[in-house]
Amino acid sequence: MGKAIEINDSNFDQIIAGDQPVMIDFWADWCGPCKIIAPAVEELAADFEGKAIVGKLDVQNNSQIPHRFGIRNIPTLLIFKNGQVIDKQVGVAPKAILAQKLNAAMEESVK
Template identity: 50%
Template sequence: MALEVTDATFNEVVLQSDKPVMVDFWAAWCGPCRMVAPIMDQLTAEYEGKATIAKVDVDSNQEFAAKYGVRNIPTVLVFKGGEVVEKQVGVAPKATYAQKIDAHL
């Protein structure tokens, strides 16, 4: 399963990571978010040791969603070296997310 990240752990887990981190900004009430969740879980297994797959519940953790301009969910951002290097808004096929990670490995 994707790593649950909160406002309190975002800096350590995402911004200070030495590997690329894909962050899924989601909410429990969001239908399309439920479509993305199993894809993130698959990617977690496939990229173990190479990249981190994380998720942020925007209802209970709004600080970084606001900081990075997340206005629609699901929004998936890829961070490398503490900077956003990729962005995907809305549901996309698994291959799209994989390509975004692969570009930064």
């Protein structure tokens, strides 16, 4: 069963470089809303296994990447395609909305 992968400052660029869509949850242990969205992120990792990469980046332990993308509020979820941000969700959102964004990112690759 798929599980959200741990993403950090050192493996980030390698992970987003592929042609699969990548959804990254920027979170912190002390963030209440991050804990609310965490189960949906894990479920999406399982639902999209083999089709998209779902990962989590702890902003407490990794400051370079959040700074590079101007992450000021968490949770923030960024969706990458070919190394570029193509979609974004700031704050808690239902799993269905996040799945919709990932599906749209996958369709974009077909074009």
